[in-house]
Amino acid sequence: MIAAEQVTFARGHRPILADVSLSFHPGELSVLVGPNGAGKSTLLRLLAGLLPPDRGTVLLEGEPLDRLARRDRARRIGWLAQGAQAAWGMTVREIVALGRLPHGDGSAAAIDRALGRLGLASLAGRRIDRLSGGEAKRAMIARVLAGEPRVLLLDEPTANLDPAAAFAVMRLLREVAAEGRAVVVVLHDLALAARFADRIVLLSEGRLVADGAATSVLCDSTAGRVFGVRFGAGHAVLPA
Amino acid sequence: MWSSFSALLVLLLAGVGAEAKPSRVVSLNLCADQFVLALADRDRIAALSPLAADPALSAAAERAHGLARVRPVLEEVLPLRPDLAIAGAWGGARVAAVLEARGVRVLRLGLANDFPDIVAQTRAVAEALGEAARGEAVVQAMASRLEAAPRPARSTRVLVWEARGFTAGAGTLADAVLRAAGLANAAPFAGYGTVPLERLVAAPPDLLVTLSASAFPSLSEALLDHPALAPLPRLSLPAAWLACGGPDTVRAVRALTDRR
Amino acid sequence: MTRALGLAAAVLALLSLATGAAGFGLLDPVVLWEVRAPRTALAVLVGSGLAVSGAVLQGLLRNRLADPGLLGVTGGASLGAVLAYYWGLSAALPIALPAGGLAGALAAAASVLAVAARAGTGSALILAGIGVAAIASSLVAMALSLAPSPFALAEITIWLLGSLEDRSWRDVWLATPAVAAGLALLLPLGERLDALALGEETAASLGVSLGATVARAAFGTALAVGGGAAVAGGVGFVGLIVPNLLRAAIGERPGRLLVPCAFGGAALLLAADLAVRLAPLRQELRLGVLTALIGAPVLLVVALREARAA
DSSP states (O other): OEEEEEEEEEETTEEEEEEEEEEEOTTOEEEEEOSTTSSHHHHHHHHHTSSOOSEEEEEETTEEGGGSOHHHHHHHEEEEOTTOOOSSOOBHHHHHHGGGGGGTOOOHHHHHHHHHHTTOGGGTTSBGGGSOHHHHHHHHHHHHHHTOOSEEEEESTTTTOOHHHHHHHHHHHHHHHHTTOEEEEEOSOHHHHHHHOSEEEEEETTEEEEEEOHHHHSSIIIIIHHHTEEEOGGGOEEEO | OHHHHHHHHHHHHHHHHSOOOOSSEEEOSHHHHHHHHHHSOGGGEEEBOTTTTOTTTOTTHHHHTTSOBOOSSHHHHGGGOOSEEEEOSSTTHHHHHHHHHTTOEEEEOOOOOSHHHHHHHHHHHHHHHTOHHHHHHHHHHHHHHHHHSOOOSSOOEEEEEOGGGEEEOBTSHHHHHHHHTTOEEOOSSBSEEEOOHHHHHHSOOSEEEEEEOOSSOOHHHHGGGOGGGTTSOEEEEETHHHHSOSGGGHHHHHHHHHTO | OHHHHHHHHHHHHHHHHHOSTTOSSSOOHHIIIIIIHHHHHHHHHHHHHHHHHHHHHHHHHTOTTOOTTTTTHHHHHHHHHHHHHHTTHHHHOTTHHHHHHHHHHHHHHHHHHHHHHHHOSSHHHHHHHHHHHHHHHHHHHHHHHHSSSTTGGGGHHHHHHOOOTTOOHHHHHHHHHHHHHHHHHHGGGHHHHHHHTTOHHHHHHTTOOHHHHHHHHHHHHHHHHHHHHHHHOOOOSHHHHHHHHHHHHHOSOHHHHHHHHHHHHHHHHHHHHHHHHHSOOSSOOOHHHHHHHHHHHHHHHHHHHHHHHO
């Protein structure tokens, strides 16, 4: 339901994405993987409408993104920045409530739901700058959920999370996708990707290299070549 | 040839013996300007003080046009080779000292706070200029103008107010002017001080005299136009008339009495 | 909290009406109406304008030290007002005075925002602001030295530190439209500032237009600060003190601070103006001296805390 069609993007003279076409559908948890500088975060930004592509278009449910009103886009797409941080010591509830901004309502129900799903109910009144890195990250994710968008674009939501918390978040994102939303996540942890993704998209140097199930993408000839690693049993990542 | 030479010698000796009127007079001070302009021949005036032609501060501004002005600094005064310098009590002290060391007569005028002071200073300047007769004439003119001024029937309380609420109390020149005009000074102190706006409004005088020193806007003088003062009877005078005690001070007295 | 601040402001306003050179108490009606009431009204107006501007700038730039004075906006406003006043422009056309303040404030705000766009919103921004403020205050000094009136230069402390002495209703009418318009632009920015707390891109993803927000913040600040400085001179530190103090009591969500800051700023300036009238000195202290006495320590504490947290 959200698709990039032949998008190309360059920053100054540096090309970042070249002729990438992808579409993501509701019910699907897709994971973007690739080495540093592959263009994963940039692709996410293009999908979110934060950057305009130099060439090509981004379509949201069939309509070009740049033709939609700002608020409309914000209601339907939720975006989590990499390393998201709050500039002020706002409470967890206040941060999560920001997710309701595009809807113009401070729907306590939606906020409470989001807090509950991320296990933050008891921390709702605490200042975010007094929480651990993992707890703060979960608050940021809850903020995206609170907006109940149809498309979720999350850039490294499991960074700073311990393995148990990372699993919990990925499990939650699978549930969210199953509710009929399109969820696209950038991950560096290939094992996590293999375990939870319905579909893995491999990018390298701005180009689409592979797109499919974990078994087809996370093999020596494809992802192995791009990352310079080998894959062992159960998608275990081994040095080349 | 011997006879022309001796004739020349006689003339020179005669010149040295006689009382020569100073012919290059320099005024180093705003207050001295007034006296010099009233008493000296224009072609004997070498230069006046820098503010002489400023109508805001100099009562003799119109008469000062066309005459040179110098700042009271050595580099500007010495080239004029003055033979008489008139200075205030403290300004231009270094210049005065150097001139005296070179044999130039320097007349120092103090602050004239009342009409007797003004008269005394007029005579002193006239004597230094060698214009004693003219001096007496000026003194007489002042006296007759003061006499002729009509006196008010009953005593009116007047406050003189300048920029920033600056007020002249008892013993000042402005006070002498008020008394000469038959008015009472409403300022509650001696010497110079400030009356804040609120006190002025709470205990208003019968007449507010405001002195304006500049035609240009300033916050200090904008105070004089504060709306709270609108209902007060007032008279606006140029600050120049009360800046210095001199022959022109009488104009302030006449302005006050003519108002009745 | 807002109610408490409002009450404090009301009490201080009453005290302000009762205090002055003519004696304590609500005595002479002329003194009350023509001298003390305008002064009180201006303290409320200028104080709230400065405090709300500070809160908005801090939210926009995500920097606790952002303040219209520190960023040179107040200095620019004073410069614009001085140029309009001493050369007779405002004597001919009264609106030229707040217009001058607005123009000067806008110029300074534009310079500072240009730096922010290039160098980010951290300490480089504050340093640039200090630079703009220094340029503005030296230009004010030069303008006053060159002004036609002999009294101009002596009035420099009013323009650089601020004063409400002897202000009249005329000054209130000049300042009110600008400050009111500024507040009208600034107060509704709360939601956007909240979103900006998560960063500019996240705010954009939430539907907040950064360009529109910056424009409104810049214009609103220029109006509120420019209008105030035109009649009261450059009072500093209010925009720094009030939001930082209230944050400790109300919480750090930027949007929640705005209205309380309006009341807090009014209260602060009323208190400062009372103090300058009560101090037994020959000449009334400038307002900026008092606000600096409170503001400079606040600045140090906030700056040190920031450094420690970094």
